[in-house]
Amino acid sequence: MKLIDTHLHLDAPEFAAAPARFWQQAQAVGVQHAIIPAVSASGFDTALRLGRELGLDVALGLHPLYLAQHHDSHLAVLEAHLAAGDAVAVGECGLDFFVSELDPQRQEALLLAQLKLARRFDLPVILHVRRSQDRVLKCLRQVRVRGGIAHAFNGSEQQAQAFIDLGFCLGFGGAMTYQGSQRIRRLAANLPLSALVLETDGPDIPPEWAQAEVNAPQNLPRIAQVLAQLRQQPLAEVVEACANNACRVIPRLRSCTSFN
Numbered sequence: 001m002k003l004i005d006t007h008l009h010l011d012a013p014e015f016a017a018a019p020a021r022f023w024q025q026a027q028a029v030g031v032q033h034a035i036i037p038a039v040s041a042s043g044f045d046t047a048l049r050l051g052r053e054l055g056l057d058v059a060l061g062l063h064p065l066y067l068a069q070h071h072d073s074h075l076a077v078l079e080a081h082l083a084a085g086d087a088v089a090v091g092e093c094g095l096d097f098f099v100s101e102l103d104p105q106r107q108e109a110l111l112l113a114q115l116k117l118a119r120r121f122d123l124p125v126i127l128h129v130r131r132s133q134d135r136v137l138k139c140l141r142q143v144r145v146r147g148g149i150a151h152a153f154n155g156s157e158q159q160a161q162a163f164i165d166l167g168f169c170l171g172f173g174g175a176m177t178y179q180g181s182q183r184i185r186r187l188a189a190n191l192p193l194s195a196l197v198l199e200t201d202g203p204d205i206p207p208e209w210a211q212a213e214v215n216a217p218q219n220l221p222r223i224a225q226v227l228a229q230l231r232q233q234p235l236a237e238v239v240e241a242c243a244n245n246a247c248r249v250i251p252r253l254r255s256c257t258s259f260n
Helices: 019-028 041-054 064-069 072-083 104-120 133-142 157-165 182-190 217-231 235-249
Strands: 003-005 031-037 057-060 089-096 125-130 148-151 168-172 196-198
Touching: 003 196, 003 217, 003 235, 019 031, 019 041, 019 217, 031 041, 031 089, 031 217, 041 057, 041 072, 057 072, 064 089, 064 104, 072 104, 089 104, 089 133, 089 148, 104 125, 104 133, 125 133, 133 157, 148 235, 157 168, 157 182, 168 182, 168 235, 182 217, 196 217, 196 235, 217 235
Parallel strands: 003 031, 031 057, 057 089, 089 125, 125 148, 148 168, 168 196
Antiparallel strands: none
16 A cells, blocks of 8 residues: 655654664664655755655744744755755645744744745745634745645644645545544544545644654554545555555655555
C-alpha cells in the first residue's frame, strides 16, 4: 500500500538520537515515504540532511509557534533554499491562536510573506491552522497559492470545504483515533476521500494507543486503519486515495513517480 506520512518532524529533538532507526521501523510496517516539514531557519540544514540521507522529502517554513526565533533575514534564507529547489513545499507555516502570547499581527505578516514566496516559486503550502482557520483562509484569499495541506485539521465542515475549494487537502492523524474527538472523527468519516491525507505529526499528537510515548512514524498504518473504519471503506482503497491526494497537492514528492 502507498502509505505516505505527509507530516513527520523527524528533525525534532525526540528523534535526534536515532532518526534512521525510527524511519526504518516505519518502513518495516509499510510506510513508504514522508515529508519532513522544517519549522525554523536554524533547522533547515538538519531537515535537508535527513531528507538526503533517508530519501525523504522536505518542506521549509517558519512556524508560528517559534515566532520569537524568526527574524526578517530568515525569509531571505528561506527564499534562497526555495530558489535552489531544496523543498517540495513551503511550511510548516501558518497561524496559531491557541497560544495567547503569540502576536497575531506578526504571525499574519510572516504567513503572508511565506505565501508570497510559495506563489513566486509555484510551490504548495503546508499549513498550521490551530484555532485560526478563518484567518488563514483570509490570508489564502489575499495571496493565492497552488494549494497544499491544512495539517491537523480541526475546523468545521464549512471551513473544510473552503480549504478544499482553494486546492487544499486536510491532514488527519492521531487526534482522529480518540473516541472523544467527535468533530474530527465526523469530518474524517464524511468529507470527500479526495480531500484527505494521512499524517502522524510525529513526535506530537500521539494516537490513543501511544499516549505516553513519542509519536513515531510506525503508528501511521494503525492511523490509516482508524480512518478506514470511520469511513467504512476498505483500508487499501483509503490508503491509495490518500497517497494519490498527497501526490496531487504536493506534485514534487519523489515517491509519486514510483506509484504511477
